[in-house]
Amino acid sequence: MGKQRLSHVVASKDAADQSRLDHLTGARCLASVWIVCGHFVPRLEPTVFSAARHRGNTAVNFFIVMSGFITHWVYATRVLQGGQIRRFYVRRIGRVVITTWIAMLLGVAVLLVQLRGQCPDLGHLLRCFLFVETWHDPVDWCPNGQTWTVAALLPSWLLYPLTCRAVAAAERCGGATALAALAALLWLVSFGPLWVLFVRQGSWITNKQGVWGYVWPPSQLADFALGVTTAALARRHAAAASSASEEDSDEQEPGMRRVWARGLLADGCILIVGLTCLCAPWYGGREGWEPLFNHGFGLLFAAFLYGSAAGGGSGLVARLFRHDVLVCLGAYSFEVYLFQYPVHEIFVAVGDVSGAFDMRNAKREYNNNSCGFVVFFFSLWLAAGLYAEFVESHLIRWLQVEAASGGDCTSQVSKGYTSHKDRAAMAGGAVYEQLAEEADIERSESAIPLSPADPSSPPSRS
Structure with a gap:
């Protein structure tokens, strides 16, 4: 009996370790470096990296898919209804919205200096702060234009409880086959319209x-849902592999082979994306075939997330991404993205x-x-x-208290979960205890996309 209990404890600990996806936090660090460099690195003589530098919309595609993936990775086991939905909205969206407003205020201050005190259109500013300007005219840039991503993701976060139920229904009806088919269908919905336009x-x-x-928010709904499905x-x-290994030790070797195969899948997907971004000809601007990078790699990113999630980070790429330095820096990638324009x-x-x-x-x-x-980069x-x-x-911490005011765990909320060490750990999307899980959602997978316009152009109409 004691031996069985010990083996169960060890298996539970291994499962908890495997639920930590620290490599995704490291990936966010590298992607944020890509984005900042794409915006502000000195544009001197063209190099072999010039094309990839300008294809930060590929990183956007990755972050949108990953947003759906990590949200569902943490919340899949919960039945979001009633008060739980309210808590999800407050904790998931509250911190992002308030931080975005702060970043937008900095953008307004910068804009006032650039316009020498001339006030921008107040109606435009109001629509930006209400996150509806991109619904009306995505080309009309808000102050601190990078905040468009939050406006694009808000509908997906608000609809997540319904998306979760739809994905669960598909899984009940057809299992893994139905989920794979749904993922392919969502990618076609996301990428298909641009491809048809490209051909016609x-x-x-243009x-x-x-x-x-x-930038138009509905254009990102399918990519987020693709992440949820993945x-x-x-x-x-992961649940099937864990159950098999607990019941029969002979299953451990085939299980390791499956983890290895999924890691190989993840590495192959990133290799294809990297080579395409580096080698595909670039003729300047975000036109021609360049807009195809907006959604074109969605299915490959989904395959990377699926493959690398095995064993808590399978594959050589995941091993690189979960380096401690990348994980620690990646914990601040959301703030880096939002504050890059004002600081510059x-x-x-x-x-x-x-x-x-x-x-x-x-x-x-x-620039x-x-x-x-270099000084700007480190200062940022x-x-x-x-x-x-x-x-x-x-x-x-305040949002946690507000969200938990009508429920349990209030005493635990007051403790925080916001130290640098906790933040870096939580950013991996680990399945921890209830409060740690939700703090993870609050900090982990906020998107850090690249703006669709050239950073040298004004972030707002004058």
């Missing part, structure tokens, strides 16, 4: 059409006022100061970390 217009998509297929499939196979423009303003340096070329179009970029991460540790941590 003689292998060409920049405006690409923005509508990218998480359901990954959880199903502060550097531009300081250089202009002091005359000590210049962050842009003679035409004021883009051409390599040393200035420092500012993001300071905000997360000393401002956002209190915000998260």
